[in-house]
Amino acid sequence: MDKKVIVITGGTTGIGFACAEHLIDKGYEVVITGRSEENLNEALKKLKYKATGFISDTSNLSAIDELVDLVKAKYTKIDGLFVNAGIFKSSGFEATTEEIFDETMNINFKGAFFTTQKFVPILKNPSSVVLNTSVVVFKAFADTSVYTASKAAIESIAKVLNLELASKGIRVNIISPGVTESPIQQKSGMSNEAIKNLLDHFSTISPIGRIVNPKDIAPVLEFLVSENSLVLRNEKIIVDGGTTM
Numbered sequence: 001m002d003k004k005v006i007v008i009t010g011g012t013t014g015i016g017f018a019c020a021e022h023l024i025d026k027g028y029e030v031v032i033t034g035r036s037e038e039n040l041n042e043a044l045k046k047l048k049y050k051a052t053g054f055i056s057d058t059s060n061l062s063a064i065d066e067l068v069d070l071v072k073a074k075y076t077k078i079d080g081l082f083v084n085a086g087i088f089k090s091s092g093f094e095a096t097t098e099e100i101f102d103e104t105m106n107i108n109f110k111g112a113f114f115t116t117q118k119f120v121p122i123l124k125n126p127s128s129v130v131l132n133t134s135v136v137v138f139k140a141f142a143d144t145s146v147y148t149a150s151k152a153a154i155e156s157i158a159k160v161l162n163l164e165l166a167s168k169g170i171r172v173n174i175i176s177p178g179v180t181e182s183p184i185q186q187k188s189g190m191s192n193e194a195i196k197n198l199l200d201h202f203s204t205i206s207p208i209g210r211i212v213n214p215k216d217i218a219p220v221l222e223f224l225v226s227e228n229s230l231v232l233r234n235e236k237i238i239v240d241g242g243t244t245m
């Protein structure tokens with residue numbers, strides 16, 4: 001039987017990378033994307049060149065078109081799409097600039113919106129789209145106002161897509177991770193001390209006694225792209241070790 005093909009945007013580090021590693025291990029054909037060539041090369045090396053990688057800035061619509069063309073040329077159609085590429089810039093509401101607003105919304109929401117739209121023609125029937133949002137959508141965290149809005153925006157369209165894309169056999173579900181230790185914290189503008197405090201806090205309050213790891217999210221993605229989730233629509237699976245219950 002042919003391997004199932006899953007595209008993971010932002011698959012070069014953190015959650016996307018762990019998901020790529022897991023899916024390859026489970027026999028899937030995986031495509032990863034990212035912006036940084038260095039990170040992409042490093043990721044492909046760590047994956048023992050068992051994945052296909054493309055540089056593609058998810059906030060750039062022509063780049064998404066090119067990505068879809070490249071994936072189509074190699075695989076014709078795909079079985080699943082993990083809309084995962086995203087950024088977080090720590091910024092208090094009053095200090096948030098237009099630049100941070102636009103960058104966050106362009107990558108996290110506009111990018112997710114148009115990536116999903118542009119992949120529709122090459123998604124099989126049946127196929128699975130999984131949107132990566134965050135627990136910030138339902139639990140308030142200071143210094144995350146634009147990030148929270150960008151993730152809430154993604155969640156808000158999932159049910160609409162499930163209506164419009166149902167006839168094509170496309171299901172859309174959501175993974176909502178809690179604070180997960182990944183390179184996103186270093187890129188956020190937070191100090192090392194603030195990152196340590198954040199991770200320590202969530203390790204301490206977590207019923208699992210530790211911080212969530214990107215590898216914790218991978219089996220959940222595997223379920224959502226597998227036929228075991230064929231009848232799920234607009235489900236949100238919170239992967240946070242119970243920190244927000």
Ligand SMILES: NC(=O)c1ccc[n+]([C@@H]2O[C@H](COP(=O)([O-])OP(=O)(O)OC[C@H]3O[C@@H](n4cnc5c(N)ncnc54)[C@H](OP(=O)(O)O)[C@@H]3O)[C@@H](O)[C@H]2O)c1
Pocket residue numbers: 009010011012013014015016033034035036037039056057058059084085086087088107132133134135176177178179180181182183184185187214
């Ligand atoms: N870690 C958490 O606590 C947490 C919690 C909830 C949700 N999430 C979500 O999980 C997703 C992955 O985050 P992560 O924690 O794994 O962080 P990460 O390690 O920083 O991974 C982010 C990935 O997205 C890529 N990316 C960023 N901007 C991009 C763009 N414009 N175009 C294409 N790729 C882009 C990055 O590639 P480059 O390095 O090349 O830019 C990288 O591969 C994000 O959507 C994030 O919001 C994370």
